[in-house]
Amino acid sequence: MAYPHLLSPMRCGALHLNNRVWMAPLTRSRAAQPGDVPSELNAEYYAQRANAGLIVSEATQISRQGQGYAWTPGIYTEPQEAGWQRVVQAVHAAGGKIVLQLWHVGRISHPLLQENGAAPVAPSAITANAQCFVVQPDGTPANVPTASPRALDSSELPAIAQDYAAAAARAKRAGFDGVEIHMANGYLLDQFLCTGSNQRTDDYGGNIENRARFPLEVLDAVIGVWGPERVGVRLSPFGTFNDMQDREADAMAVYLARAFQEREIAYLHIAEPDWAGGPTLSDEFRHNLRHEFSGSLVWTGGYDAQRADEMIQSGLADAIGFGRPYIANPDLVNRFAHQAPLNAPDVNTFYGGGTAGYTDYPCWQPS
Numbered sequence: 253m254a255y256p257h258l259l260s261p262m263r264c265g266a267l268h269l270n271n272r273v274w275m276a277p278l279t280r281s282r283a284a285q286p287g288d289v290p291s292e293l294n295a296e297y298y299a300q301r302a303n304a305g306l307i308v309s310e311a312t313q314i315s316r317q318g319q320g321y322a323w324t325p326g327i328y329t330e331p332q333e334a335g336w337q338r339v340v341q342a343v344h345a346a347g348g349k350i351v352l353q354l355w356h357v358g359r360i361s362h363p364l365l366q367e368n369g370a371a372p373v374a375p376s377a378i379t380a381n382a383q384c385f386v387v388q389p390d391g392t393p394a395n396v397p398t399a400s401p402r403a404l405d406s407s408e409l410p411a412i413a414q415d416y417a418a419a420a421a422r423a424k425r426a427g428f429d430g431v432e433i434h435m436a437n438g439y440l441l442d443q444f445l446c447t448g449s450n451q452r453t454d455d456y457g458g459n460i461e462n463r464a465r466f467p468l469e470v471l472d473a474v475i476g477v478w479g480p481e482r483v484g485v486r487l488s489p490f491g492t493f494n495d496m497q498d499r500e501a502d503a504m505a506v507y508l509a510r511a512f513q514e515r516e517i518a519y520l521h522i523a524e525p526d527w528a529g530g531p532t533l534s535d536e537f538r539h540n541l542r543h544e545f546s547g548s549l550v551w552t553g554g555y556d557a558q559r560a561d562e563m564i565q566s567g568l569a570d571a572i573g574f575g576r577p578y579i580a581n582p583d584l585v586n587r588f589a590h591q592a593p594l595n596a597p598d599v600n601t602f603y604g605g606g607t608a609g610y611t612d613y614p615c616w617q618p619s
């Protein structure tokens with residue numbers, strides 16, 4: 253059998269998965285408008301990819317305040333919950349499993365996306381040198397520089413943790429198999445973790461313990477809804493995407509891995525930084541995380557089946573996430589099993605649009 257480690261079943265917390273090929277979270281900006289509601293087209297797209305051991309949904313805003321890009325789906329209204337329920341039902345009917353990625357963008361946003369044109373919120377009032385995506389007042393969509401954020405008062409944090417819990421509860425009602433908390437890629441919780449974006453002088457800034465406090469409060473709120481065995485977390489240590497810097501990336505990752513171990517969450521998912529211009533993770537770093545965390549450890553970023561199989565065989569990974577390969581190959585697991593060639597993804601159709609570059613990639617046909 254090809255890639256026997258990658259294609260073997262696994263247990264992840266409470267989940268029993270058919271293989272270790274995970275579909276990484278992929279923003280595709282195709283939620284139905286108005287209202288950012290998951291649609292039948294989105295259900296078809298995910299169901300086509302139900303062969304993955306686990307699908308991690310595209311990042312999904314937990315509140316209006318948490319949105320940084322037009323046309324991304326939410327999970328804070330009744331229609332959004334109902335839309336996701338149709339997606340989950342389609343994936344389950346096709347034999348797959350799916351968790352929802354819970355997202356608050358923090359400073360990666362713009363008044364055009366916010367209630368009453370408000371400023372985006374962040375741990376500190378530091379503007380990111382990054383872009384977000386808006387529909388302008390004249391109706392034309394555009395990438396624009398992110399706006400200057402307002403620093404959150406610590407009295408506002410419990411309500412945001414509550415928004416995560418409410419979104420997690422909606423995900424549960426929609427039938428998801430679990431949730432992944434997005435603490436990666438320069439969004440709100442990552443902004444708290446990293447020294448470049450968090451310059452607070454209260455209990456939520458300064459040393460590692462303080463910078464991790466709010467992300468862990470959010471994690472505990474979500475565990476309160478789901479229990480730890482259906483909760484995963486995504487981190488991007490050393491990541492530079494969205495203008496991130498962290499002087500203590502190594503120590504923070506180890507501190508968090510210990511906190512996740514204590515809470516016995518199902519998995520830790522690392523978005524490796526080098527696909528987006530960041531550094532390559534060292535073997536020592538990988539060993540350190542493995543040493544601290546005995547739940548499922550998942551790595552994503554630039555893998556092919558061979559390297560993924562070797563990582564799992566080595567014991568450093570329990571599963572590997574595939575992003576761009578899943579965009580272009582709905583039947584990725586079958587292609588791996590037959591060592592069949594892969595379709596190449598078309599970057600022009602990653603974000604927005606309809607079926608083209610979304611549900612029309614062909615499956616492999618044996619000749």
Ligand SMILES: Cc1cc2nc3c(=O)[nH]c(=O)nc-3n(C[C@H](O)[C@H](O)[C@H](O)COP(=O)(O)O)c2cc1C
Nearest residue numbers: 276277278279310311527552553554574575576602
């Ligand atoms: C079009 C696109 C959308 C993405 N959206 C998300 C997202 O919503 N959440 C997230 O955590 N990462 C997101 N990522 C990062 C991917 O999950 C993954 O880490 C990255 O694509 C590297 O893996 P790959 O080399 O297998 O594509 C996105 C990447 C791409 C290319």
